[in-house]
Amino acid sequence: MRILVANVNTTASMTDAIAESARRVASPGTEIVGITPRFGADSCEGNFESYLAAIAVMDAVTSYPEPFDAVIQAGYGEHGREGLQELLDVPVVDITEAAASTAMYLGHKYSVVTTLDRTVPLIEDRLKLAGLDARCASVRASGLGVLELESDPGRAVEAIVREAREAVENDHAEVICLGCGGMAELEEKVTAATGVPIVDGVRAAVTIAEGLVRMGLSTSKVRTYATPRSKNITGWPFQS
Amino acid sequence: MRILVANVNTTASMTDAIAESARRVASPGTEIVGITPRFGADSCEGNFESYLAAIAVMDAVTSYPEPFDAVIQAGYGEHGREGLQELLDVPVVDITEAAASTAMYLGHKYSVVTTLDRTVPLIEDRLKLAGLDARCASVRASGLGVLELESDPGRAVEAIVREAREAVENDHAEVICLGCGGMAELEEKVTAATGVPIVDGVRAAVTIAEGLVRMGLSTSKVRTYATPRSKNITGWPFQS
Amino acid sequence: MRILVANVNTTASMTDAIAESARRVASPGTEIVGITPRFGADSCEGNFESYLAAIAVMDAVTSYPEPFDAVIQAGYGEHGREGLQELLDVPVVDITEAAASTAMYLGHKYSVVTTLDRTVPLIEDRLKLAGLDARCASVRASGLGVLELESDPGRAVEAIVREAREAVENDHAEVICLGCGGMAELEEKVTAATGVPIVDGVRAAVTIAEGLVRMGLSTSKVRTYATPRSKNITGWPFQS
Amino acid sequence: MRILVANVNTTASMTDAIAESARRVASPGTEIVGITPRFGADSCEGNFESYLAAIAVMDAVTSYPEPFDAVIQAGYGEHGREGLQELLDVPVVDITEAAASTAMYLGHKYSVVTTLDRTVPLIEDRLKLAGLDARCASVRASGLGVLELESDPGRAVEAIVREAREAVENDHAEVICLGCGGMAELEEKVTAATGVPIVDGVRAAVTIAEGLVRMGLSTSKVRTYATPRSKNITGWPFQS
């Protein structure tokens, strides 16, 4: 089974880190392929960049030359998952949703700890649309940008642990979701420091995608995610 | 005051029709400028096309060469409004929301009558995110595609009136929103046939945009819609 | 176009201030007429006074001797809007709702800053019924009574700014609604002090009422707001 | 213990019927006193009449010359309960709420069968504000006016039974609330015809009011229902 793990930003080292993390929980026989968009921002921290990434991920996935069995959209709180579902016949798993649905098996309430405060409403909106918000205790920001997670992991762990503790003590979270595709490497340290289950969205998405493939299930095509109608499109695909 | 009315598809005749409709309710002194995206589909009827339109509208609006006072996103149930709000300092009004908030001043419950069934969930999702769904009785599809509204207006009126009547009689709607940027010309006929107020989103958006400008109000920049952070972006703007 | 702006209390100086504020955003050609109830309390700060005002406003509006095009109910969180809608054929706009629907075009979440703590639940209830509460971050009380706003504007600004800042910092509001008909004069100072858009309900209501009239739209008469049935009524109208 | 049962319309025969029905479930030692407003409509079937009734009931209750232990607001879906709570130190029970909270002890979902279609949204709104709507399957209209219940009880039973059956079969109601103060006499016949528990709001309210008095409980005065502030009021009380 081959699973594409699509980074939402153009930073290749982050794609590698995400794919590496995904491989740690993949079953034997599952090939994880990290893909990086050909255009867009080097980090997504807002709606403009996220909408650009939505299209860039569709571009990258649909131009991938080999067959694949599932796609993971590895951006937290990002736009675009519904478009991928229309364009593809294989299952699409968004890491924001994967983290949330996994966390809900582990505790009564969960919180998300993400990067910048400005991305909090994006994540809240995605959870609301996904219908996975009823047991979300809070979405908290560590105050660090996406690229700072890579450049200063020590400070990142500290900030995330601080917010995770606040979430447990004040918001009554019992589980914490790491709210960024690039946080997986921090999982062990945050777990050790907080004593509650820590869910990484990428890893959660790998297990869910594998499960869907194993059950032979894919996106329903009867209504919302039906294949796009044939029509005149200008300027797409972008690489042409 | 100059208001840009951004069509979401590449069909220029539809841009003209939308702008013409907008002018009918614009105040003296308001200049309505219709703009057409440089890429994307000739009609938006699903998520893929809508995400492409989101970026295409941002491209078209940000490359408009003259100053302007407000922008209307003239696609019903489409993605992208949040991105425009980040990129601009002037108010942005989405017609899905404009129709809904206007309808709520006119009756206890409202319904939306749109084009194809597959676009119903997109509209429902936008209303949910906008927090304008609590008084939405239903979103109903006429079964006609966007371009059929132009090519066969007689059949369009008939189908819309049929669904509008169902909405009033079965779903307890007291007001009907026309769920497509290109439906404005049908307003009078639908009103005559149903006896309830009919709200066209483009016209509603014009009055709201004018009001915001007159009050000196624009998008809050403190959090969700703050100007994007400065970062490395590849391949944007597209025309460069 | 003539718009009646109905104060909910019997304090004529407040009617004047409200009407004056309304005129600042009215279009050329719009006549703003302030009306004061003939009975009721000199300030509304609770349910008893608000119910009395509901009837007093209906009495004042229906006995206004000239034709008019729209009515603004200029009390924040007050009862009675639905009754006016039944009695009239022209649009009725409540300032609580006008402020909320306007704020929702400007930021992801809004807060209301009102007068006394005891009026907070009234405002929350009106927003809930109007289906405009989903994006309300909080309703906060400044602790000042309605009449103190007039008598001590300096202290009023200070108290309102304090609560507005709390709303932005703690409740994640991005826009503030001034939760009292008599607060409009404070708008500029509060805006300057907080850096977020400040919405005055009366002004917002003027732009919405004008828009409805310009679009030729009025209250739906098919169900909830149908004209009252003919029946035996004792003691009404009160002035007879 | 003396309980005032306040009719919301001016039809004295209906007051008598309501009081008579209340007496059937009152405990020994409880005196039921029916009171009729001195002004207002002879039947309440919409917001205008209901707002007028709100004030008329406050007028009638506060001018009642003897001491009393609780008040029942015997109009279904009517305004005004919050005002009574502010004005009085004894408990106030609204029959719309009493029927709903009672029905919730008897089945998983309940429906309300009321008079005219136009009163349905009023009842829905009251249940929503009361926070008693989550288990409401539907509010259905029999199509008969309030006074027709008295004048043609046979037809009333037939219409109510028809809607009650629809509620059970289609809306999955397991309990039916009779949605009008004047329906109590129909209870036995409707019960016999439908086979589900039928709740009359007036009777439910009597048992709840008695319970509150017996427990020594009354309206909290710390915030929403605090006694009105002392202020200048013109034209109230009306009889003066």
Added chain:
Amino acid sequence: MRILVANVNTTASMTDAIAESARRVASPGTEIVGITPRFGADSCEGNFESYLAAIAVMDAVTSYPEPFDAVIQAGYGEHGREGLQELLDVPVVDITEAAASTAMYLGHKYSVVTTLDRTVPLIEDRLKLAGLDARCASVRASGLGVLELESDPGRAVEAIVREAREAVENDHAEVICLGCGGMAELEEKVTAATGVPIVDGVRAAVTIAEGLVRMGLSTSKVRTYATPRSKNITGWPFQS
């Protein structure tokens, strides 16, 4: 009228205290019978114990040898009420729900003060399922276990009063529900210390159960709570 008040734990002294408290509000002619489960935990403070209690209460109630008119399930936030409703023809009243529905007649919002923090989510879940959570401001824990209420009433009052005050001041509760079957004796002291109405679930349940019996109402048998189908059951009843 005979009402069974079923304790959920095996501590007989607590059964006695609960029954004694129930008698204080029971009408003349109502016999209160306390029953104690034959198996289970000596205090219920979590889901395992609560599920065990659910079955133990069904066992105890269905093996009670005399006729009875209603049953009160006297555990706060416990499982099992739905099972009792299926097994019995007489009304069943849960004290969590009785306290909530009673509190809602007394103030705009209520809070619950319970024992241990771990029982808070159980109570929140019961209120949510019962559809009585919309006006619940908070569920707070005093930090004392069930049996400590009996063994150290002075400390119990202190802890409950502290949380009740927090609920009123910070959560905007206007009424407090005592969130444990064994707290009734503390009612007077907590009332005196907080100045808001204090609702004991057992007493509230007595008045509601009496009211249902007096109205001749009992559990609807058409769907959710229909009598169990006849089938092969192993190991039940346990005492056989």
Added chain:
Amino acid sequence: MRILVANVNTTASMTDAIAESARRVASPGTEIVGITPRFGADSCEGNFESYLAAIAVMDAVTSYPEPFDAVIQAGYGEHGREGLQELLDVPVVDITEAAASTAMYLGHKYSVVTTLDRTVPLIEDRLKLAGLDARCASVRASGLGVLELESDPGRAVEAIVREAREAVENDHAEVICLGCGGMAELEEKVTAATGVPIVDGVRAAVTIAEGLVRMGLSTSKVRTYATPRSKNITGWPFQS
């Protein structure tokens, strides 16, 4: 990895069928062990039987003599999952929730098709508590009892397909969950007949349980599902 799949009824042939179905999607190296309660009903179709099953499953799981890595509660809409989570250190997955969270990756809305109408509210309640109801279009009953699924599979397929089609056409479901532990064998036929993805809860639960184990995640013990406090328990475990 060993996963216990706990049937909720005492019918051993159904345990075998459930375990057999689970094995079809289990990874190589995963051992599926079906366990049957020692007491309870031969089929669960209501609250009484479900509460009994809750305790019986806890009894069966905690007395299983070998180590295991995860538990699947294989009853649809049943009580008890929270108790198992308290008693165990390994993950617990309920099939009602597993089917729902899986379906949400496959379509915009899902429906459940279950056995008898009386079990519909139980399933709705479990989904509500789990916070997985926002995208549930409907829960529909086939009208067949649990044991009829085994005894008359042809009729079962027909009835389930009929309701599944109704769900897709009328309720706008895009995915169907088979709402009974014993329906897995029908999956292929129902899929073929409806053209939408069909989710079997047991199989979904296997993939989720395996994923949790592979990620090293288990139930959070900080609050709701903390290990039960040590206390005096009478009559448990039952087999002693």
